Amino acid sequence: MFAEFLQYLFTGITIGATYALIALGFTLIYNASHVINFAQGEFLMIGGMATVSLTAMGVPMILAIILAVLLAGVLGILLQRFAIAPAKQADVVTLIIITIGASIFIRGLAQLVWGKEYHVMQNFSSDEPIRIFGAVLNSQSLWVLGIGAILVVGLVLFFTRTLIGKAILATSMNKEAARLVGIRTQLVLMLAFLVSAVLGSVAGVVVAPITFTSYDIGIMLGLKGFVAAAIGGLGSGIGAVVGGLLLGVVEAMAAGYISSDYKDAVAFSMILVVLFFMPRGLFGAKVVERV
Amino acid sequence: MLKTILRRTGKFAAIAAAGLVMSAQAAEPIKIGSFLSVTGPASFLGDPELKTLEMYVEKINEEGGVLGRQLELIHYDDVGNASNARNFASRLIRSDRVDIIVGGSTTGATMAAVPLVEQAKVPFISLAGAVVITTPVKEWVFKTPQSDRMAAERILADMKDRGITKIGLISGTGGFGSSGRTQTLEVAEQMGIEVLADVTYSGSDTDMTAQLTNIRNTDGVEAVLNFGFGQGPAIVTRNYAQLGMELPFYQSHGVASDSFLELAGDAAEGLRLPASPLLVPDSLPDDDPQKKVVQDYKAEYEARWDSKVSTFGAYAYDGLMLAVQAIEAAGSTDKEAVREALENIQGYVGVTGVFNMSPEDHNGLDADSFRILEVQNGEWKLIN
Incomplete structure (x- = not known):
């Protein structure tokens, strides 16, 4: 009984950690620009697919991962430069639609370059699962959790200890004022896209051994990441992490104890329940209307 | 007087024209129509299917065709979309006037075309899997893959x-x-x-x-x-x-x-x-009737396209060969005769299995295939 519960918990936390990393990407860009970047899932796909194709060409795994993350970062900058920046006066909804367009474009490109097949990636360490109290844990799950934790701590430090991080925060709080004190807000926005692309692609690389990877893996994972971000309260870093883990665990429990048919339904109705009682999400900022 | 002459000339001209058409028809190619999901989400089905059809139509033509006539393959890409499939089936029947249709990569595409072929009375060999295609039996519809x-x-x-x-x-x-x-x-x-x-x-x-x-x-x-x-x-x-x-x-x-x-x-x-x-x-026993057919298909496909052979392409191979065999047995492209010949094919050894068609079974395979x-x-x- 306990082993069963533990098994569902492991499954939930692993997939939840992935959702959390994607949700963090959403949060970052949302904070800097109030745009919900629906191409976030595509960064994840680029990370996984580029790593797989580079290792297939004989590049060592570590180098392949670094190159893949760089590629995603460059793509993030390009996305901001050539799709978001030219439409700077447009309202947020227009920008969101642009990101949807960009995600379709990137997916199409990936399909042309890498084809439509699913690809496998080796586990970072051993293939042997770890047994704890009768439940099994894929060793890759530890990598997902570990790297996820490092990224979260890194982000917190970045935002509280570095000037650039503070500049992003300042821009998110008040763009006009930030510009007045000399922050180049366009540059900040570009940085936000870069960092969230890096986050997304790292998530894509670490989960690829568990989920496989293909040109369209970003659609569903991106959507779940968005749900996680919304549950946690868009714009909140802690919210993204908690929302992601919660979503993953609830999904796994629903699949195990209720019925796998309702797994996705439970996940998506959770967002309704949370937003019904807490319209700003679990950790959403209180917005004070200034008169 | 003049009127009658004119009328007679008219009649004569009509008969002559008809005669010309008839003699031209003898040398005209046999038209095999096809709509496949060559691109789109089901391209893993349609792509090898089209390659197989193209390759074997070519091969049959090099070897002298069927009933002394060349085969002509007319194909459209339905992109995995059932309503496209329906439009293309309609075009194949009405404007291309094909003699037989071999196609329909997905069950959705096949079922969208079924009402049209039933109405137009054109033999149709589907390459899709689901049971519904041939159960209950539809007069003009056949299929090559086994059902789930x-x-x-x-x-x-x-x-x-x-x-x-x-x-x-x-x-x-x-x-x-x-x-x-x-x-x-x-x-x-x-x-x-x-x-x-x-x-x-x-x-x-x-x-x-x-x-x-x-x-x-x-x-x-x-x-x-x-x-x-x-x-x-x-x-x-x-x-x-x-x-x-x-x-x-x-x-x-x-x-x-x-x-x-x-x-x-x-x-x-x-x-x-x-x-x-x-x-x-290669691990089939030597006395297996399918061994040679399967080996040949694999070797020919891989040599021609330089890519791995797939089971889906084999459905198209069997579809085309069944069509050819039926036309040969019927001795013409008369649609009813071809349909009847298809229904009576016994012991055709294909890549997918050994087909034994009957009026009650338009798939002709059993679970042992x-x-x-x-x-x-x-x-x-x-x-x-």
């Missing part, structure tokens, strides 16, 4: 041979998986096999450990069957190995391809599935 019901029968029969009577079922919620699940439940009841656990996963799921744990904790399960398509079954297979489940494990024909072995890796070791002999052409394969040392091994 046969796959379920074949798997459950193999389980019974091993003394397994209680199973756990995990299936995808997509069209293929859910149809397979329904068929499995029906066949299991008939064969006296109990399905103790019945769980599902959706196509985009990335971890099925929870569902498998559920099956593992169900008392009395003696084997597990996964009915699904795409990457899902590969993830199920990996999770199955990670959980250390030792029960006999079966997959459906939906993943009978080498790319599945690549995805699932070592985790696939020991699992069984029903498949076309095309996966194991599936071979049970087991994964051993990362390769397919023929069991029976």
Whole structure:
């Protein structure tokens, strides 16, 4: 009984950690620009697919991962430069639609370059699962959790200890004022896209051994990441992490104890329940209307 | 007077013209129409199918054609969309005036075209899987792939041979998986096999450990069957190995391809599935009637296209060959005669299986045309 519960918990936390990393990407860009970047899932796909194709060409795994993350970062900058920046006066909804367009474009490109097949990636360490109290844990799950934790701590430090991080925060709080004190807000926005692309692609690389990877893996994972971000309260870093883990665990429990048919339904109705009682999400900022 | 002359001349001209048309027709090519999902989500079906049709139409023409006439392949790409399929079927019938249609990569595309071909009375050989295409029998509709019901029968029969009577079922919620699940439940009841656990996963799921744990904790399960398509079954297979489940494990024909072995890796070791002999052409016994056909098709396809042969292409091969055989037996392209000849084809040895058509059976295959394969040392091994 306990082993069963533990098994569902492991499954939930692993997939939840992935959702959390994607949700963090959403949060970052949302904070800097109030745009919900629906191409976030595509960064994840680029990370996984580029790593797989580079290792297939004989590049060592570590180098392949670094190159893949760089590629995603460059793509993030390009996305901001050539799709978001030219439409700077447009309202947020227009920008969101642009990101949807960009995600379709990137997916199409990936399909042309890498084809439509699913690809496998080796586990970072051993293939042997770890047994704890009768439940099994894929060793890759530890990598997902570990790297996820490092990224979260890194982000917190970045935002509280570095000037650039503070500049992003300042821009998110008040763009006009930030510009007045000399922050180049366009540059900040570009940085936000870069960092969230890096986050997304790292998530894509670490989960690829568990989920496989293909040109369209970003659609569903991106959507779940968005749900996680919304549950946690868009714009909140802690919210993204908690929302992601919660979503993953609830999904796994629903699949195990209720019925796998309702797994996705439970996940998506959770967002309704949370937003019904807490319209700003679990950790959403209180917005004070200034008169 | 003048009027009558004119009228007579007119009549004469008409008769002469008709005669000309008739004599021209003798040398005219036999038109084989086709609509396939060459691009789009079902391109893994349509692409090898089109390649196969093109290649063998060419080959037959080089060898002198059929009834002394050349074959002409007219094909459209329905992009996996049923309403496109319907439009193209209509174009094939009305404006291209084809003699026979070999096509329809997906069940959706096939069923969209069925009312049209039934109405226009054109023989139609479908390349899609579902039972509904030929059950109940439709006068003008035939198909070459086995149905998922046969796959379920074949798997459950193999389980019974091993003394397994209680199973756990995990299936995808997509069209293929859910149809397979329904068929499995029906066949299991008939064969006296109990399905103790019945769980599902959706196509985009990335971890099925929870569902498998559920099956593992169900008392009395003696084997597990996964009915699904795409990457899902590969993830199920990996999770199955990670959980250390030792029960006999079966997959459906939906993943009978080498790319599945690549995805699932070592985790696939020991699992069984029903498949076309095309996966194991060289391990077929020498007295197997299909051995030569299968080997030849594989060799010719791979030499021509420089890519791996697929079971789906084989459906097109069988479709084309059945069409050719029927036209030859009918001695003309008269549609009713061809239809009747198709219905009476007995013992045609194809790549997919040995076809025995009848007025009651427009598929002509039985469950035994599936071979049970087991994964051993990362390769397919023929069991029976």
